[in-house]
Amino acid sequence: QNNVLPGLFCACTKSFSKPRLGNARESLKNLYNNLFYCLFKMSDVEEDSQMGAESEEEDYDLSDGELQEAFSKGLLKPGMNIPLEEPKRAVNNMEGLKKCLAEFKKNLAWVERLDLTTPPADDIVAKAEGRAEPSQDGDEINADDDFQREMYFYRQAQATVLEALPKLQKSQIPTKRPDDYFAEMAKSDQHMQKIRKKLIQKQMAMEKSEKAKKLREQRKYGKKVQVEVLQKRQKEKKSMMMAVKKYQKGMTDKLDFLEGDGEGKKAAAAAPSKPHINKKGPNAKRKYKDSKFGFGGKKKGSKWNTKESHNDVSGFRAKVAHGKVGKKFSKGGKKNKRPGKEARRKMKARK
DSSP states (O other): OTTHHHHHHHHHHHHHHSOOOSOHHHHHHHHHHHHHHHHHHHHHHHHHHHHHHHHHHHHHTOOHHHHHHHHHHTOOOTTSOOOOOOOOOOOOOHHHHHHHHHHHHOOOOHHHHOOOOOOOOOOHHHHHHTOOOOOTTOTTOOTTOHHHHHHHHHHHHHHHHHHHHHHHHHTTOOOSOOTTOOOOOSSOHHHHHHHHHHHHHHHHHHHHHHHHHHHHHHHHHHHHHHHHHHHHHHHHHHHHHHHHHHHHTTSOOOOGGGGOOHHHHHHHHHSOOOOOOOOSSOOHHHHHHHHHHOSSSOOTTTTSOOHHHHHOOTTOOHHHHHTOOOOOOOTTOOOOOOOOHHHHHHHHHHO
16 A cells, blocks of 8 residues: 555656647546555555465465474474473472482381391302302493393392391291292293293304304314325325335335324334233244245245255255155054955955
């Protein structure tokens, strides 16, 4: 409206100030047209202002669902909505504070309080294994280790039970619930089973990781030992092949390489031996077979005559050669011999 009124005033002044040719009817007609145009503009401005106000009211009246939808689409930006914080109310309940203070000052019996402050019980496992027990203050307990923490709680509860049971029995308070009594515990059995299952899984995972670590170390060590054994075998094989070639070429007459390595002999000598009879040498049967068949080496032509064996007459005996062997006497004396064929015929003719 403020913008329309100056325009209306200007239009009226223009219609009267301009020199007009004609009568007063035309001037009035022009003035009427200008007034009608100004009123029409004023009505348009009022409608626009009303529509803007209605749109603002609609924006303010958005529901929670529309706000959530706008937030999900990312239309809401930080700084557009500012939550209003309610002023904090200062509460000074003097009556409640005095009541709590009076309860603290009451000197009730232990049965009414049931409070105990005890250090944890002795670690039986540490004593059995000969390890040093952790301190009573719990300074050595690792808070990140679930097993140590739970074990500390268990030992503390155990010590509390050992101290509280005699006091309850002395006060004639039953400590065992009847068989037909049922009540929910602080933590249900299902919840405790979940905790136990999770702890066991964690322990098994730790054991598996430790076992895998040991296996990796053993594999490294095993590969190293395997390489050393293979190198040793190759070295022994090479030395044996060289010894066999030397023996075949006649460069040596020793067969020690067939008996194995010297380490085996040393180990056998170091080991406690069983008592046995020391023999001077092989028996007669072994000697005869060795002389007849030989023992290793070349066997072809071993029984052939040689120049040395032909000229050797050390084993020649004349009596044996000419059939003059001495009479042999048996231990049992002279035995009756069967007469010959001619003697038997003569004996038969005499009859």
